[in-house]
Amino acid sequence: MRLNILFCASEMTPFAKTGGLADVAAALPKHLARLGHKVMVVLPRYYIIDKSKLTFVKGNIGVDMGPLGTLWAGAFKSEYEGIEVYFIDYERYFGRANLYTDDNGFSYPDNDQRFIFFSKAALELARSIGFVPDIVHANDWHTAAQPILLNTKLRSDPYFARTASVYTIHNLQHQGVFSKEAFAYLGIEAKHFNPLEMEALGALNLMKGAIYHADKITTVSKKYAQEIQTPEFGFGLDAHIKAHAYKLYGILNGVDYEEWNPATDPYIAQNYDVEDLSGKKVCKRDLQRIFGLEERQDIPLIGYVGRFAQQKGIELIAGALHDMAHLGVQMVFLGSGEKWAEGFFSDVASYYPNIGTYIGYSNELAHKIEAGSDLFLMPSIFEPCGLNQIYSLRYGTLPIVRAVGGLDDTIENFDPLTKSGDGFKFYDATKEALFGTVKWAVDTWMGDKEGVAAMIDTAMRQRFSWERSAKEYEKVYCDALEVL
Ligand code: ADP
Ligand code: GLC
Secondary structure: OEEEEEEOOOOEOOOEEHHHHHHHHHHHHHHHOOOOOOOEEEEEOOOOOOHOOOOEEEEEEEEEEEEHHEEEEEEEEEEEEEEEEEEEEEHHHOOOOOOOOOOOOOOOOOHHHHHHHHHHHHHHHHOOOOOOOHHHHHOOOOOOOHHHHHHHHHOOHHHHHOEEEEEEOOOOOOEEEEEEHHHHHHHHHHHHHHOOOOEEEOEEEEHHHHHOOOOEEEEEEHHHHHHOOOOOOOOOOOHHHHHHHOOOOEEOOOOOOOOOOOOOOOOOOOOEEEEEEEHHHHHHHHHHHHHOOEEEOOOOEEEEEEOOOOHHHHHHHHHHHHHHHHHOOOOOOOOOOOOHHHHHHHHHHHHHEEEEEEEOHHHHHHHHHHOOOEEEEOOOOOOOOOOHHHHHHHHHOOOEOOHHHHHHHHEEEOOOOOOEEEEEOOOOOHHHHHHHHOOOOOOOOHHOHHHHHHHHHHHOOOOOOHHHHHHHHHHHHHHHHHHH
16 A cells, blocks of 8 residues: 655754664665655754755645744755755744754744644645655654544544544653743643643643644654553553553664764765774774774774763763773773763863764764774663664674663674674663673673674674565554554
8 A cells, every 4th residue: 555654853964964764764765765655854944954944835834833823934845866855944933043942952932833733734735735645754753743633633633634643752861841821832622631642740742642632653663662661661651551452553764874884974084894803993983083083903992973862871981981991991082072071071082082973963973983993882870762772783883882772682792602793782770780891891891802803793794674674664653554
């Protein structure tokens, strides 16, 4: 069955990105289209997305924002790898330097208005261009208003009468919680503001509402789908998710191997593959040069790429860092985010000659770190899926991970007896457990050449394809249409 899919997200590679959601929003629609579906992606037209490169879409979209009245948005259009990508243009909400926060990392105070507006505008845009969606696929709290609207106000709207909603949780930590005044922007009956649906301690919780109202819910790994039903990972919504687990699916993200492949990667010093790893040594030397580290092949280089956020286990790294620095290794960190971490990782780089840090966002450097490192550090407190550990496998860079969420689902622990596995795992969220595992990985790298070679071979042959994931989503879409 050929489906019309309206896919809405707050970020998408290459237009606007802060994390993995952007990669998913690019890759999944592309692979759904390859399966024969018609996909329309909608994003906000942020200031960083250059209008002059987009096509203007004629007409205005009226968005009823309750007490704010009707706001009129414009729209632009572009094409990305065969997909039609639309952009909602509204200067007052999206003409800003960043996507979600000001330069100090504080959320914009009108994020409730911004993203409820965007969610509604995307649906109205579909109507205005005559795209009748079979499925609206919404992602994270930013577009959580869509499943809510489709199951309430729009149920009686003939245009959306045959439209089912699928809601993907990429990160349960950010739920879109706002004061109850924000409920009015949804423009739905007051009876829906109750603790079973979208009220949480007197506030509006958009993600809670989407979980209640969506026809199907998915999250980005099987393990995370289990974890979010427990208090440790549920961020207060575990009981609510458990109550809706009958419609919850875990679908692992794939990786875009056209972008992340050491044999073709244009950013790295020398290409290599599983048959001939000599280029990896060149990449290591290049990385050491970039970070001003001693050019040595005989000690392991540990890489880190990621947001400096509590989620990523940066407190654990900071706690274990001084011990790690004395293990006879080199370390490089690429990231930005929490200010204390930016300061900490810059400081340690200035007084340990074997540590290098780059504060900021650099796709090129991310590729160089994946290629030039021997080990990759990802000790997340929670990790819905995680992409960097999967990129690391492809580059023969052995991941050191905490066994949570997608990290647990994608990495197999090393077994020194059978030489099986492709990474190193630990369980407790403590700096001691992290340090112990880093030491184990370093000792293995130094002392068990045969084991390491076997792991690199296993790692580089793993494939987490989007084609497989897209087929699983296709199945969820069909199930959603059935329950409609
Ligand atoms: P999350 O979405 O939680 O941030 P993921 O592992 O799913 O984590 O995805 C993170 C993505 O963002 C990866 O593609 C990673 O390479 C990229 N990334 C994160 N921080 C940086 C950075 N400082 N520079 C370049 N790329 C980064
Ligand atoms: C989120 C998660 C990350 C996941 C990404 C894409 O940002 O933190 O684990 O890979 O979304 O689904």
